[in-house]
Amino acid sequence: MIWKYICGSASSPLSVSFSERPRDGQVIFNSGVYLIGVKSGLLALSARCPHLGCQLAYNAADRRFQCPCHGSQFSLKGHRLKGPAKKEMTVLELRQDHECEGYKVIF
Amino acid sequence: MQQTADYGQQTTDNNHGQRTTDNGPRTNYGQLALWAFHVALLTGVILSFHYRPWGDVFKSVSKISGWLPYGDFLRKLHYLAGQCFLILSFAHVLEHFLKETYRRIRPKEWSRLVLLFSLGFPLLFTGFILKGDKEGILAGEVMYHLAQEIPLIGSGLARMLLRPGEEFFLLPYLYHTVILPLTVIFLLDRHTRRLLPRGDWGWPFMAFLALLATFFPLPPDIPPYMEISHISGPWFFHGVQLLLRQVPPLWAGVIWPVIPLLLTALLPFAPPKLSKWGKRLTMAAWLIHGMILVAAWL
Numbered sequence: 001m002i003w004k005y006i007c008g009s010a011s012s013p014l015s016v017s018f019s020e021r022p023r024d025g026q027v028i029f030n031s032g033v034y035l036i037g038v039k040s041g042l043l044a045l046s047a048r049c050p051h052l053g054c055q056l057a058y059n060a061a062d063r064r065f066q067c068p069c070h071g072s073q074f075s076l077k078g079h080r081l082k083g084p085a086k087k088e089m090t091v092l093e094l095r096q097d098h099e100c101e102g103y104k105v106i107f
Numbered sequence: 108m109q110q111t112a113d114y115g116q117q118t119t120d121n122n123h124g125q126r127t128t129d130n131g132p133r134t135n136y137g138q139l140a141l142w143a144f145h146v147a148l149l150t151g152v153i154l155s156f157h158y159r160p161w162g163d164v165f166k167s168v169s170k171i172s173g174w175l176p177y178g179d180f181l182r183k184l185h186y187l188a189g190q191c192f193l194i195l196s197f198a199h200v201l202e203h204f205l206k207e208t209y210r211r212i213r214p215k216e217w218s219r220l221v222l223l224f225s226l227g228f229p230l231l232f233t234g235f236i237l238k239g240d241k242e243g244i245l246a247g248e249v250m251y252h253l254a255q256e257i258p259l260i261g262s263g264l265a266r267m268l269l270r271p272g273e274e275f276f277l278l279p280y281l282y283h284t285v286i287l288p289l290t291v292i293f294l295l296d297r298h299t300r301r302l303l304p305r306g307d308w309g310w311p312f313m314a315f316l317a318l319l320a321t322f323f324p325l326p327p328d329i330p331p332y333m334e335i336s337h338i339s340g341p342w343f344f345h346g347v348q349l350l351l352r353q354v355p356p357l358w359a360g361v362i363w364p365v366i367p368l369l370l371t372a373l374l375p376f377a378p379p380k381l382s383k384w385g386k387r388l389t390m391a392a393w394l395i396h397g398m399i400l401v402a403a404w405l
Contacts (some may be wrong), residue, residue, distance in 0.1 A: 029334075052356060053248040057334045068338040069245055070352045084352050 018103060027058050033092065034058065035103070041105070042103065043106070044092040045078045051085035060099055065089065136202060140195035141295065141304040143313050146188035148288060150181050160280035161273065164239030165331055172328075183320040189234055191316065193227035193343070200224045204371065204389070210382070214375035216298075221372040223294045226287055227362075228343065233283035235341045236269075237276060241329040246340050247275060249351075253360040345403035346396060367392035 013091065022028045022037035029035075029047065036043045045065075047056050054069035064081060065074040072083025080088055094103055157175055159167045171178040200221060203209065209217040236247040247269055254265035269278050296302055329335060340348050350359035370389040377385035 048248075051252075052351065052360075053252040054245045054338065055248075058337060059336065066336060068336055069249060069340075069348065 021103075025063075025076075027060075029058065035094075038077070042094055043077065044094040044103070046090035046092055048090065049085060050087035050089060051083070056089070111344060135308045136195050137299075137307060138304055139312050140192055140199055141299065142309045143188045143191035143195055143316070144291065144295070144317060145304060146313065147185055147192055150185035151284065151288070153181055154178075154185055155284050156235070158277040158280075160237070164237070165328070168237075168239050168328065172325075179325075180320055183323055184316060184327050185324060186234075187316055187319055187323065189227075189231050193224075193231055196224040196227050200371065204374075204386075207386070209375040210307040212375075217297055217375050218372045219294055221368065223291065223298060224292070225289050225368045225372075230283065230287045230291070231341055232344070233279040233287065235281045238328055239276065239331070241331050241333055242338055242340070244275070244331055245338050246344075246371055247279060249340070249360075252341065253356055255357075256357040257361055258357075330376050342404075343400070346400035349399060351405040364396075367396055 013054055018028055018030055018035055020028065022042065024037045024039060026037045027034055027061055032047045032057075034045045034047050036045065047065075048054075049056050049067040049069070049072055051067060051072050054067050056065040056072075057068055058064075058073065059066050063076055065076075065078075067073070067083060067085070070084050072085035072088050073081040074085075075081055078089030078091055080086075153170060156165070157171050157178070168182075171278065172182055173179070175181070202215075203220070232246065232250065236243045236250070251265050251269045251271065254268055255261045257264060267278070268282075292302065318401075329338075339345060347360055347364055350363065353359070354363075367389065370385070370392055374382075374385055374389060
């Protein structure tokens with residue numbers, strides 16, 4: 001299991017930081033991770049399309065994630081809506097890190 | 108006695124035991140492809156001095172285009188020469204396919220020619236990845252994941268093609284600048300028995316390429332951080348990209364693209380009774396490929 005620190009030190013090649021906590025329904029992207037504010041708290045999704053690995057783009061108008069390569073679409077919760085992808089978006093385990101007042105994601 | 112694959116030359120020496128000169132095509136596609144390869148090679152060597160396959164590759168490419176004297180011209184010339192190499196190689200193979208040259212030469216000789224043409228695809232594809240822009244990065248990701256779809260050897264093969272992370276561009280760079288060009292040079296040497304191109308159309312062709320590179324705008328590089336709703340691969344991959352929307356990746360992205368190449372390469376090995384059907388099947392495979400490609404462009 002690889003640990004990827006969302007607020008980790010900048011020296012670590014795996015570290016990514018989110019400077020703000022997304023509000024309910026808000027989507028923030030950083031270094032291959034989408035952090036989404038949901039009613040129950042936060043949801044971290046890998047931005048990699050489960051079809052062939054393209055980076056999913058967030059379509060704010062339709063409130064869904066879209067694959068720019070082959071057209072797969074996913075809901076804000078990562079559920080597949082249409083397209084060639086057979087799997088859902090990968091949900092990443094999210095833990096609050098009090099040391100650096102941020103969040104870390106477990107892959 | 109030396110065999111050359113330049114069927115347009117009035118030479119009588121060959122070691123195939125058959126006279127190909129009288130029946131062979133007289134156009135210069137093969138020679139022009141050789142010229143194109145040399146232009147791509149020369150411009151590629153110059154570009155490689157300034158290209159860095161690590162760190163911010165997009166910045167490295169942008170520097171070549173924006174700061175290096177004649178950098179943009181060199182990039183365009185390299186790009187156009189590469190495209191011409193693939194297209195002219197295809198025309199060369201197609202010409203001999205239609206004239207059924209594969210019946211008159213050694214099967215190995217024909218397969219070598221088809222392999223030579225086929226190498227144009229990975230050469231151009233790795234070059235596309237090395238742009239380092241959004242399209243290049245995603246093309247690399249797709250190639251990596253497509254390779255993983257191959258049963259048994261997939262994951263190992265994928266790691267031989269590309270390593271995600273810091274070294275993302277390193278292996279495609281090695282393939283594009285060393286492994287594939289050396290393989291092409293080796294095969295060209297075996298195919299033509301001479302590496303330097305000849306033919307009356309060489310210099311006008313070079314002038315045409317230079318003129319085109321002066322006025323032809325390169326497709327714009329998309330910064331890696333930019334979010335866009337649609338990304339395209341290299342033009343020859345558009346058909347496969349369209350198929351990948353409908354068909355499982357292994358079939359659409361691995362098996363289907365190889366079929367016409369394999370059929371073409373194996374033509375001389377078909378039993379005489381099936382030879383005509385082999386040609387029809389090969390032609391059908393290429394036609395369907397072409398139709399899907401055109402459909403993707405539309």
